[in-house]
Amino acid sequence: MVGTTTVDVLIIGAGPAGLALANWFRNSEIRVLLVDKKPGPTPRGQAEGLKSTTNEILDSFGIGQQIAAESWRLEEIAIWGPREDGRSGIVREQVIQDKVEELGTVRETMLQQSRVEHHMLQNLLFHSNISIRYSTCPVTVEIDASCSHQGNGYPVKTGLTREKQCDNNSNGSPTTNGVNGHNLVDEHIHAKYIVGCDGAHSWLRKQLGVVLEGDLTDSVFGVVDFVPKTNFPDIRRVCYVRSATGTILIVPRSNKEVRFYIPVGSGSNSALPDPKDWTLDRILAAARHIISPYTLEAGAVSWWSAYRVGQRVGSHFSRYHERAFLVGDAVHTHSPKAGQGMNTSIQDAYNLGWKLRLLLQWRLSTRSADGAAPAPEEALLRTYEGERRPVAQDLIAFDRGYLRLFAAPSAEFDSEMLRAMKFTTGLSIRYPKSCVVQLPRGVDDLGPSLLKADLVPGKRLQDFQVVYQADGIAVRIQKRMQATGAFRVIIFAGDIAGANQFARVQSLGKFLADRGSGLGRLTTPSEGDDSAAWKKVPVEVLVVHCADRASVELLAMHEVYRPWSSDQGYDYWRVFADAESVFEGHGRVYERLDLDRQKGCCAVIRPDGYVGAVVDVGDFQGLRGYFEGVGMLEVGGA
Amino acid sequence: MVGTTTVDVLIIGAGPAGLALANWFRNSEIRVLLVDKKPGPTPRGQAEGLKSTTNEILDSFGIGQQIAAESWRLEEIAIWGPREDGRSGIVREQVIQDKVEELGTVRETMLQQSRVEHHMLQNLLFHSNISIRYSTCPVTVEIDASCSHQGNGYPVKTGLTREKQCDNNSNGSPTTNGVNGHNLVDEHIHAKYIVGCDGAHSWLRKQLGVVLEGDLTDSVFGVVDFVPKTNFPDIRRVCYVRSATGTILIVPRSNKEVRFYIPVGSGSNSALPDPKDWTLDRILAAARHIISPYTLEAGAVSWWSAYRVGQRVGSHFSRYHERAFLVGDAVHTHSPKAGQGMNTSIQDAYNLGWKLRLLLQWRLSTRSADGAAPAPEEALLRTYEGERRPVAQDLIAFDRGYLRLFAAPSAEFDSEMLRAMKFTTGLSIRYPKSCVVQLPRGVDDLGPSLLKADLVPGKRLQDFQVVYQADGIAVRIQKRMQATGAFRVIIFAGDIAGANQFARVQSLGKFLADRGSGLGRLTTPSEGDDSAAWKKVPVEVLVVHCADRASVELLAMHEVYRPWSSDQGYDYWRVFADAESVFEGHGRVYERLDLDRQKGCCAVIRPDGYVGAVVDVGDFQGLRGYFEGVGMLEVGGA
Structure with missing residues (x-):
């Protein structure tokens, strides 16, 4: 006998996106279930940087102070390049402030993903309308797209499986085959909405038939978090170090640690190095080579990885008349250099969450302003894709330009850098006209x-x-x-x-x-x-x-x-x-x-x-x- | 069979003073035992305001950010007085900033004592050298004053009793009679030092034969923490409201609460009102009368009390060749108006703690600078009384002047008020010359x-x-x-x-x-x-x-x-x-x-x-x- 549970929102994945989404439903009567195939909270994650908008979001969840207390602030950026006298080695070209005047506050802080998740998770604990189940993943999903948002129906039926059947090493659920999936179901969830926050290998994305679009130029990065023992003088600043043999990004963290990003190759599929070939020693040797003649030895290494990233955006961010949504890495991927992965995931979720909350607790008028279809609920929820997909596309375009900027700085380096810093804060985002972004009467677009x-x-x-x-x-x-x-x-x-x-x-x-x-x-x-x-x-x-x-x-x-x-x-x-x-x-x-x-x-x-x-x-x-x-x-x- | 435990420092009382003292011994191998007759942490305490020096101290314990996050800041002070046109009622005389330029930071915040204690207590939890026992109190103490500080002796022998024998309602231990006390002992503690942080009715003070000195003018105060429903316009500022019928002090707190201090009488013993006669309704009626014609009703009342305070200072702050110490309320008492009770207790403890820590972990040279007695350990520990007793005496003199200032403001009100604000920050404290306060060679006093x-x-x-x-x-x-x-x-x-x-x-x-x-x-x-x-x-x-x-x-x-x-x-x-x-x-x-x-x-x-x-x-x-x-x-x- 397989049991059935009814909720308003089923969230797949309890990473930064899923937890941020769930935080929107605190202090309400909206029933939310998060499931994650992991056996428990993430002990460690790759993402790290928090941009100002993200810090504002965390503040609005009431956890900004705790997070700020643990975070390391970034305030200065040093740019290093090859010596101009033709001899080997690097020189400091300039130091700029990591600051955007319009913000009036810290632009960027560093805190590892697991701590950000920890605080978002703690923030849910005393809200009985929100449940989390680990070691649980979906294996089937059926959506009745004809169901009206006005009614009280639960058109999303999802089958979950538990414990051992969730294979942590696989990139999704045990099977994507509907028939086999049905055999594994331990519980049926009836929901009004389902949201896939299930990361780059999203199971829900595949079920929804959403494809990631983009070119096939991928990159392989080595990343190391460690206590450096070095005489490189700017080790406590954000550094872009461009030498004859490559470019590294250095980002200070708390506890005397720094993070090094070392790109180890990019190109089309066949030309790419295999991340598995890159050991810690090999990555550190590459870094050492770039910052030579300065010395570099590693004290304690708390984490390292070599991984591959492409630049892709999902064809759709929502499906089935806005009954199913994809958020964060599930629907866009890009390089880690601009520190936008966790930030964009949280910001996607932040955009979607209040719209779901609004229509789950407020009955919208059936008489929409212009009398035309679609229903106001659908119009509201469509703005999620309408607002966030262009951001993901811009991010990818930005990502490419940003990499170019550091590969070959131009005379406009300073202004380009400032533009980049503004972009990553989200200050340049402008959502298009919609039912929730209204221009003055008679005005169709702003001059x-x-x-x-x-x-x-x-x-x-x-x-x-x-x-x-x-x-x-x-x-x-x-x-x-x-x-x-x-x-x-x-x-x-x-x-x-x-x-x-x-x-x-x-x-x-x-x-x-x-x-x-x-x-x-x-x-x-x-x-x-x-x-x-x-x-x-x-x-x-x-x-x-x-x-x-x-x-x-x-x-x-x-x-x-x-x-x-x-x-x-x-x-x-x-x-x-x-x-x-x-x-x-x-x-x-x-x-x-x-x-x-x-x-x-x-x-x-x-x-x-x-x-x-x-x-x-x-x-x-x-x-x-x-x-x-x-x-x-x-x-x-x- | 009565067991024996050996520690370096035995602290009687786990209130603000005892907890602050214990915090000095984190990250050391010094063995510390705190005992308190209460069955557990204080659910509620009278004290509330944190002055800047205290906040610096809490910061130095690593708990400043948590405490700041919970505290309510005080930034403006409004002074109200009787109407000058002879009609009844009050008028706003001026608004001043609660600020001292030299500080460059917030002078004063509000957080209730139990939360301050909570954070200090939490901060001890992972330090296995520090233990706390509740429902435990001392009943006997013997001190061998001949024991040298240079040696490794434990000259303080204290008998503790547990559980029911600690009567919470009595103002001390079950008995101060040595013989009866011995019968109650559950455990003997052998310690190098004993510190009484056991409050205004200190048991240790009595054992040490220390008397409180001062005049017999006591005051009775009513204090109420509540959500006010009022049209008094400055309810979210610190207010001194002086009317024809009395003066009240209003201090905003978090959660929409405010605290009212209402003096209900002062004088010599026989003329004093009995605090027991003052019910909540009576105290609120007195307040209502003072701020009339503004309305005042109470929403939720979270705490109230009527109590009596005198102004006294102990004859000694340490005894038995600096083997026994008294800290905080145990050795000085004063009115709550200047918000100095908890602050002074924490600051006393902060003064003593590092001295004990220094000589418990660093062997002082027997050749003192001038070759004269006393031993350097004793000289160091004597500076506790030498530094803190004058502060307590100044505080009492200040307390009297402060009350006068509000009873009858003079033309120099502003400068007097600023002087008062500086005093309570501790900026005007200067400890005298000693082995730890040294003037340039040849200089005996500063010009x-x-x-x-x-x-x-x-x-x-x-x-x-x-x-x-x-x-x-x-x-x-x-x-x-x-x-x-x-x-x-x-x-x-x-x-x-x-x-x-x-x-x-x-x-x-x-x-x-x-x-x-x-x-x-x-x-x-x-x-x-x-x-x-x-x-x-x-x-x-x-x-x-x-x-x-x-x-x-x-x-x-x-x-x-x-x-x-x-x-x-x-x-x-x-x-x-x-x-x-x-x-x-x-x-x-x-x-x-x-x-x-x-x-x-x-x-x-x-x-x-x-x-x-x-x-x-x-x-x-x-x-x-x-x-x-x-x-x-x-x-x-x-």
Whole structure:
């Protein structure tokens, strides 16, 4: 007798992507099952670098501080090249700061994958709606694509097998043959959605008939994590060392360790070296040769590997009318040099998670804004592929250019390097127009001037520092916006010390609180007014003003900006000033985002921190239109 | 049959003082036993505020980040007073920043005592030399004061009792009668030292015949931790609210809670209200009356109490030729208003701990610098009372003035308040001359100009930010100096881009490494050169230069500044630049400490972060003289 379990979301693979996805479902009633063929948490993983956007994501899961405490920061990059006098050896060409001004914070930190996974896993432990089973893998899957997203059906039927039948050494499940698979099934899972976070050799990808596309130029890398004993002077900086015999990338880690990346060959299949031929000694000898005449001996070696990477992107990121999804390495692969593997996996998952959460806990309106098909649920979920596939494609194009940049630096090296650093932070990503990225009415595409602006639909809200009106404590806005599934309406209220602007912001407050034609149904609880009821509200209203902080009295502002709960009194932490903090300086948000200090503006921020829409403070219908477009409010209101 | 256990240090009481003391013995072979009559860790404690020095101490135990993550920061103080127009009610008089410029960091944070204890306790768990027994208390103690510190004797014999015989409700042990006490003994502990961290009703204090001295003016306070529901606008600031009917202190905490301190009476014994008469409702009513016309209702109340405090200091802090010590509340009591109880307890323990550790793991020379008695061990341990008793006395004088300040603010309120804030940070503490606080030869006391300087023997080394020469990462110096028991010689090397100054610093390096007449026996391992051997060295050499960082090559400096270990290569983290960091700005150490950028200077920093001596970079014998004075080197050398 084979049992059946019913869940909302079945996640295949508990690596960085699967764990990040599961973290979206904390503090909800959505039932989630993660399965992984591994016998337990990863003791060790290849990935290591965390980019700023990823750190913001981990912060939004509430685990940023623990991770920062363990991470090693990277702040300087040294570029070494061959001596120009024709003699053998290398010279330091320049040292640049590993910094992107727009970020205003650390761009990159190092922490090994297993620790990142550890914190994401720990973060799930006290959420009984989320379960994890190790030594478990899927062997069959059937999807009823005709099932409507509006209904309460569970169209994804997956057969799981346990324990010994999950062969860790195979690159997938014991069999991909449906008939044999059925014989192995220990349990059936009925789910609304299935997500493959099962890595480069993804079993689900094969079941879905998704193929990886790309050229056949693969690379073989040697990677070593070790305590170096060397007189190379820049060993505690990120180093690109280009010598006559090759290029290595050196990245400092904690505990006196460094990581060396040593490319040992690339080309088409037949010309490639076999990773199995590369021993630790051979890899270290190659590194030693490149940094000669400096010495290099290895103290403790904590991990090493030689492996092969290609550059490919999946033909689809979702299938079966958005019932099945592929995330991370399961759907794109690239070289490790730009440190984008774990980051992109987590960011893919972060993009998908809130969309699933939204429609599993909020019934979308059947009357979509333009009355056309597809159903709003499908439109919402399609944006996952629409947003993330171009990122994967860009990443591969970037990866090639990045490798070229270091092979042969040009006169524009500095600006190219800065562009590369910006790219890997994700600052240059802009998601296309969709139901969750809305342009002003009548505008189909943004002109070049708007594209360069810093508060633009489809771009990530740049993290910035503000201070709480109530207590003067500094906070970074992305950290303030925890991953609860809520949208935020941020009112950049301008100088509300002026009576006119204050009146405009108060009128907007009235509209935001209005449960009829305004946004009240989204911003205030439908039942009760205790703090628990407030936590279920799908839109949180925040205010960032630039008036003299001493001239503003929080309690004089409209109640929607400092709502009352019957058990905890006022919420004092929704209104911020763009002001000098006591200890952390001035965030200068209005300057950095180029905002009008008199008129201000109003931004809808999606649950994942991306800008959904930007409207004038007085454009009430523009604001309402956004949520009608997503399907969260009926078109026309009330 | 009653068993016997032998330890080096027996600590009575596992509260903030006892746990802080025990933390000094991590990573050593010193055997420590803590006993506490409580059945387990404190679920809740009265103390709450952490001052900057305490946070530095917790950082030096390696638990600063966890504690900071849980703490609530305090940044603004609002002063409210009665309306001046004669009508009833209160008005906001001013808002001041809770900041002391010299600190350069947060002055004060809030975290409840039980969480502070939790982190200190967790930090002991994997150190098998440190044990804790709850439900255990001492009932007898005998000390053989004739025993020499030079020998290997265990002159402190303590009888412990367990379980039910420890009555939690009594203010001490079941009996202080020696005969009855002996009947209850379950186990004898033979120890070299005993330390009473057993609180205001200290059992050990009574055994030692130490009396608390002070006047008989006590106060009764009501304290409530709760979620306020109020329209008082400054509820998220520290507030001193002075009305016609009384004064309250409001301190914000995490989780939307605040703490109210409400004095409900003071005076001599007979005039004092009985704390038992003060119910929660009565205390809240008193508070409500003071902040009227603002409303005040209580949401969840997590803790409240009414209690009585006097201002007293023990006649002695140590007895029996420095075999027995009293720490924290056991030896001084004062009002909770300045938030100094837990802080002073931890700081007392921090002062004592390194001294015990030093002489338990380093045989002091019998030839003291001036050839006179007492033995160097006794001289070292006497500095505990010599340093901490005046602090307790100052604290009580401060406490009285502080209460007056708020009762009737003067025209100098701002400067008085700043002075008060500096006092509570400990910035104004200066320990007197002793074997561990040495003035230049021939100088018996410092003139007023030197006393005002920022790098002075007896004062705490002001925390400052520098960047590592090797990787550019910013670090705060107090955090860099972990509580390992090591002294630090910090060479403020000046501008070593100049050849002359570089040569002076190299010569000093040679002296520091010289195992004969120099400091080599203290700065370099006596056996082996692996990283474990380096960890046992009692003096760590650090360099802070102010040259252009790019002009300095770390590996060109003397090896004592970047020593080699056979398993881990060079130590890259001993040389710092006073330079701009990539992300955290410029520490401006030379400016802040008013150091000569050409000549620099050389400071001995004690294991507890206080300055022991300051000498010229060329004054080799001045440097050696310090360690001869402590007894760590034979006078005259080699």
